[in-house]
Amino acid sequence: MHLANNQYVIQNTPVLDLCNEFETPLYVYDGSKIEEKVNILKSTFSDVNMKIKYACKANTNISVLKLMKTLGVELDVVSPQEIQLGLKAGFSPKQITFTSSGVSFDEIENSVENDVLVNIDNLPTLEKFGEKYGNTVPVMLRIRPNVVGGGNLKIMTGHKDSKFGIAIEQKDQILALVNKYNLDVVGLHQHTGSDIKDGQTFVDAAKVMLELAFSFPDLKYMDFGGGFKVSYKEGDAITDMAGLGKILTQEFKTFCTKYGKELELWFEPGKFLVSECGYLFAEANVVKENPTFTLIGLNTGLNHLIRPMMYDAYHEVINVSKPTQAKDTEYNVVGYICETDDFAKNRMMPSADQGDVFCFLNAGAYGFTMASNYNSRFKPAEVLIYKEKVHLVRARETMEDILKNQILVEL
Numbered sequence: 001m002h003l004a005n006n007q008y009v010i011q012n013t014p015v016l017d018l019c020n021e022f023e024t025p026l027y028v029y030d031g032s033k034i035e036e037k038v039n040i041l042k043s044t045f046s047d048v049n050m051k052i053k054y055a056c057k058a059n060t061n062i063s064v065l066k067l068m069k070t071l072g073v074e075l076d077v078v079s080p081q082e083i084q085l086g087l088k089a090g091f092s093p094k095q096i097t098f099t100s101s102g103v104s105f106d107e108i109e110n111s112v113e114n115d116v117l118v119n120i121d122n123l124p125t126l127e128k129f130g131e132k133y134g135n136t137v138p139v140m141l142r143i144r145p146n147v148v149g150g151g152n153l154k155i156m157t158g159h160k161d162s163k164f165g166i167a168i169e170q171k172d173q174i175l176a177l178v179n180k181y182n183l184d185v186v187g188l189h190q191h192t193g194s195d196i197k198d199g200q201t202f203v204d205a206a207k208v209m210l211e212l213a214f215s216f217p218d219l220k221y222m223d224f225g226g227g228f229k230v231s232y233k234e235g236d237a238i239t240d241m242a243g244l245g246k247i248l249t250q251e252f253k254t255f256c257t258k259y260g261k262e263l264e265l266w267f268e269p270g271k272f273l274v275s276e277c278g279y280l281f282a283e284a285n286v287v288k289e290n291p292t293f294t295l296i297g298l299n300t301g302l303n304h305l306i307r308p309m310m311y312d313a314y315h316e317v318i319n320v321s322k323p324t325q326a327k328d329t330e331y332n333v334v335g336y337i338c339e340t341d342d343f344a345k346n347r348m349m350p351s352a353d354q355g356d357v358f359c360f361l362n363a364g365a366y367g368f369t370m371a372s373n374y375n376s377r378f379k380p381a382e383v384l385i386y387k388e389k390v391h392l393v394r395a396r397e398t399m400e401d402i403l404k405n406q407i408l409v410e411l
C-alpha cells in the first residue's frame, strides 16, 4: 500500500474503493508483495538446492495457497485439514510435509494415506510409526536443537523447555528406534521460533542439525524451519537475509561435500512470506473523548486480529481516510468486543472522525487464520489482488455460518 495522488492504493486500486465495494472489516492481500518475498528468499539461497515450504498456518486462504504454488513454493502443514486445503489448492501430496506436534496417531496415518511426508516430533510416536510402517514409508524427524530464538517466550520453540520436537540429547534413543525398525529417515527438521531477528540463531541451530545429520546416512532434506523476522514499523530490526544467506550457504555446501551428497535445504517461512502482504481495514464506529485520552473504536476487534492482545504484537495503524493530514493527535485504538481489546496505544494520527477507515499493517500472517466468532460476530471477507486484478477470495460470513452446526433442542 502506498500513496498515489493523495490517496492510498494497492496495485493502483484505491483502498477506499475496496472498502466501499466489499465493506469493512476487510482483509486485503497484495499478491505482488508475496511474490517479492518469495523472490528474495530464492535469490538469497540461489547457490544451494533450496526449497520453500510455506508454513501455511499463517494464512490458509486457498487462493493464497494457489498463488504460492504458482510461485513455485511448496507447503508445510500442521493438521489434516491443512493437508486437505493444500490438495484443494492444487498441490500434489509430494509437495506437502506434515509437521506434527503432539498429534494423535490417526493423524499420522491420515497423512501417510494421503501420501504426505510426515515429520515426527516425539519418540513414542516414532516407535508406533516403526511398528506400523517399518521402512516402507519415509519419515522426517523434528529435532529440538536447544537453541534460544524468537521474539518472545510465547513464540519460542527450539529451547530446552519447549514442547516441540525430540530433544537432541535423546539422539541415542532416536538411533535405537531407527535401527530397531530400519526406519527410512529422509529428513531432519528444526524450527527455533518466530520473529528471530538474529541470523546467528539460524546458524547455531543449523550447525547442531548438520552435526547430527552424519548419524543418518540416507537423508535427502535438511529443514531449518521458519521464523524470519519481518518489519512491523519503520526502522525495525529484521533478519539480515543477505548475511544469513552467505553464511548458511557456505556451511551447507561444506556439509554436503563431507556428507557425500547434495541435499535439499528447506525453509518453512510463514510471516516472512505473508505478513507484509496483508492489510486489515476497519471503520471508526466512535471517536470517544475521555479526560485523559481519546480513543478510536473500530468495527473490528480481537475476534479478527488477536495478535496485539495475545502476543503484545505491534501493528502500525493508518487512517487511510486522512492520507495527507498532519499526525497531530494522540489516540488509543480499540475494538468493539465486550472485553478489553486494545490494538494500539498513544499513537499520533490525523484528527479522526467517525466513519474514517483505518488500516492495520502486517495483517497477512496469523490474522484471519486466528480469527474467531467471539461475540457471535462474522469473520471478515478476504480479497487478493494479483497482477492488478482484484479477487474476492472469501465472502463475509452471514448468520447462517454462526448457526451452522448448532442444534436447538426441545427442552
Ligand SMILES: *Cc1c(COP(=O)(O)O)cnc(C)c1O
Pocket: 055, 057, 058, 076, 078, 099, 191, 193, 194, 195, 225, 226, 227, 228, 268, 269, 270, 271, 272, 365
Ligand atoms: C508456525 C511454523 C512456522 C512458521 O513460523 P513463522 O514465524 O511464521 O515464519 C514454521 N515451521 C513450523 C513447524 C511452524 O509451526
